[in-house]
Amino acid sequence: MLELTPVLDYKSDNPLYLQLSNYVKQEILSGRIKPTAKLPSKRNLSHYLGLSLNTIQAAYDQLCAEGYVESKPRKGIFVTPFDEDIFSIQKYPTHLEVKKEPSESKVKIDFNSGRVDLEHFPFSVWRKLTMKALYEDQKEIFNNGDPKGERLLREQIAIQLFASRGVRCSPDQIIIGAGTQVLMGLLCLLIGRENTYALENPGFHRIRVVLQDLGVNTLPISLDESGINLKELKESSATIAYVTPSHQFPFGMVMPIKRRMELLKWAEEQCGYIIEDDYDGEYRYKGKPIPSLQGLDPNGRVVYLGTFSKSLIPSIRISYMVLPAALLSKYEERFTIYKQTVSRLHQNTLYHFMKDGHWQRHLNKMRTLYRKKQAALMAAIKKHLGEKAQIIGENAGLHIVLDVKNNMLEKELISSAMKLGVKVYPLSTYDYELGSVDGSQVILGFGGLSEYEIDKGVRLLKNAWKL
Incomplete structure (x- = not known):
């Protein structure tokens, strides 16, 4: 069977189906794919390349429309039988190819940890629900909304958090924001910049930068096989600890229940707070998920951070935090003057996406x-x-x-x-x-x-x- 091995650029503005059709055209023009050759079936190529059937269909349709291939009912897709001499002189790129910067063009495979699979995102459903969100109340949605975020979305988040992560909260405790860094800045103002923050080392550098830019004193705490080193933490002057217990970033260890309980005890003794960043807690490949720190906390000492960047799409910029009672009171007293940072349209679309079971x-x-x-x-x-x-x-x-x-x-x-x-x-x-x-x-x-x-x-x- 003919093997097609294109290198596709998922960051390109050029759609994947056009990248694939351009690749096949170049293979035909260069003579590497011969006239009358049979192309792989849509299903086989979809499985081999990890692309949707719709993408493969669109690429083949483009090739058919331009006359490079022809579809024969019940037989398959075949290269048009032109004279090979015509193809052998075509060595230049097609006009549809997107020019890349020299450094960008060198990258064939990008192992970027911030990328997600967009090929399988339900774009048609999202588009339909976006229009639904608009038509339900076209005027009101363009006004400023609740500083905490859309109430209906916060209700859905509260339901999902309890069911999947054991987080116990009401919608009133949830604050929506445009990314974890934005929420971390607000949280720092709520807790107070005079506190010393303990950070996992190595750990998520963007949080460290936010805190340092705000003038907060930060301390690196090393890791052991269970996560943040508790002995080192206890010996430090920190009263706030930022941790990623469900999947430590970047080393990936999962904090066991014993360490979680010890950490909660430390926060209670310090009258401090634990900031639990559950950035990709939805994805676990061995064993059952351990309950969130927030769900284990009886004393209101945990702030839970979550995001839709890994589980949905990064550019939607919808994250949230769950505040314990003391910080919620402070927020409602002093910080509702800060307007909501996420588009109400995106929030309403996500609400419908969750409510209707698509999420x-x-x-x-x-x-x-x-x-x-x-x-x-x-x-x-x-x-x-x-x-x-x-x-x-x-x-x-x-x-x-x-x-x-x-x-x-x-x-x-x-x-x-x-x-x-x-x-x-x-x-x-x-x-x-x-x-x-x-x-x-x-x-x-x-x-x-x-x-x-x-x-x-x-x-x-x-x-x-x-x-």
């Missing part, structure tokens, strides 16, 4: 999809890298840390991979000292890649790293 269906589908991608990444690393690489944090989330055992340092690993068109990411970015540690560990995200791209990327890494 749960989409989440179930993505869990299955990401589980397959994670398995593909594990298999590719075992097959191509073997004992030369150790996987860290593979039980949850959309990324892993890879410890490469070839005596290359981080910068060498990244630069040699880039020479073959593979982009991997430095672990040192998340170190408190801003990359002062230069080890042999890099981050590989897999959410935005197909299974084929994952395998190809790891094969290229084997060559780049001479493993």
Whole structure:
């Protein structure tokens, strides 16, 4: 069977179906695909490339419309039988190709941990619900809404949080905001900038930057196999701890129940707060999810942060926090002057998406999809890298840390991979000292890649790293 192996750019403005049709045209024009050759079936190509049937259909329709191929009923799709001499002189790109910057054009496979699978997002449903949100109340939706966010959406979030993460809250406790960093800035004002914040090290660097930009004193706390080092935390002057217990970023360990209870006891003794960032708690590949810290907390010492960036789409910029009673009172007394930062239209669309059951269906589908991608990444690393690489944090989330055992340092690993068109990411970015540690560990995200791209990327890494 004819094999088609395009490298698709998911960040490009050029739709995937056009990228695929352009690739097939170039293969035909260069003579690598011969006249009268039969193209793979839509279903086989969809499975092989990890693309939807609609994308494959649109690409084949484009090729048919331009006369490069023809569809024969009950037989398949075939290349039009032109004279090969006509094709052999066509060595230039088609006019539909999008020009790229030189540095961007080098990247064939991008293991970006911030990317999600957009190919399977229900665009038609989202578009329909957006129009529904508009038509229900076309005038009112364009006025400023509740500073906390749309009440109906907060009700849906409260229901889902209790069912999936054991978070106990009312809609009144939920504040919606345009991303975790925005909410973290507001939360810092609520708690007070005079407090010292303990941060996991390594940990999520964007939170560290927000706190430092606000002039807050921050302290790095090292990690052990259970997450944030409690002994070190107790010996510090911190009264606030920011943690990612469901899937530590970036190392991926899950905080066990014993450590969670100890951390809650620390917060009670300090009269402080734990900020629980559950940034991708929906995706877990081994065992059952451990209840959230917030759901275990009887004393109102946990602020729960959540986001739709990983589970839906990053650009929608809808995140939320759940405030305990004391901070909620302070918010309602002093901070409702801050207007809501998320579009009411997007909030209303998401409300309908959740209420009508589309959210749960989409989440179930993505869990299955990401589980397959994670398995593909594990298999590719075992097959191509073997004992030369150790996987860290593979039980949850959309990324892993890879410890490469070839005596290359981080910068060498990244630069040699880039020479073959593979982009991997430095672990040192998340170190408190801003990359002062230069080890042999890099981050590989897999959410935005197909299974084929994952395998190809790891094969290229084997060559780049001479493993």
